[in-house]
Amino acid sequence: KQEVTQIPAALSVPEGENLVLNCSFTDSAIYNLQWFRQDPGKGLTSLLLIQSSQREQTSGRLNASLDKSSGRSTLYIAASQPGDSATYLCAEANDYKLSFGAGTTVTVRA
């Protein structure tokens, strides 16, 4: 059974600081790893998808890395803003199934 762990569970930073969110997974045969954002009571918004053959993906202030050998992915958010406050979820895909971590809840203080 695939297991996905996200540490820390919660994070509070002042505006402007860079964010580092960690995700670890046990399945070495993943197809891809996806990062999502979830606002309270809402659905998930896809942020970045890293295919298993890739090492990183970038979109604006977001950068995600993938190290399959160590079973780790990291999401970096540069120059955080209050609007970045949300829960961030990582999910590893094996065939058609996504297995999720419990998420990291981020608060960016103005």
Add this chain to the structure above:
Amino acid sequence: ETGVTQTPRHLVMGMTNKKSLKCEQHLGHNAMYWYKQSAKKPLELMFVYSLEERVENNSVPSRFSPECPNSSHLFLHLHTLQPEDSALYLCASSQANTEAFFGQGTRLTVV
């Protein structure tokens, strides 16, 4: 809108009621999913349909019954639910091994 639409957004039902959740996607994806999100717990995969065939039933109680009449629509039929079934139910779609897109969810409360 993400391309995946769920209705209703909120639902309150009694334990003896029968209701259905609806999900619709117009992204041309060939796989659709139901997930359950309870407070303080990771998303739990409930059902997966690939090319309209159910390929995963993750030990979900029979009071939840999925239906996938075509590649664009997915339903979750609910009957005789329990209060612990109260949760956010999320629908998602994807093309195999590519980016998954989620709907906004249905907040279900069982009273």
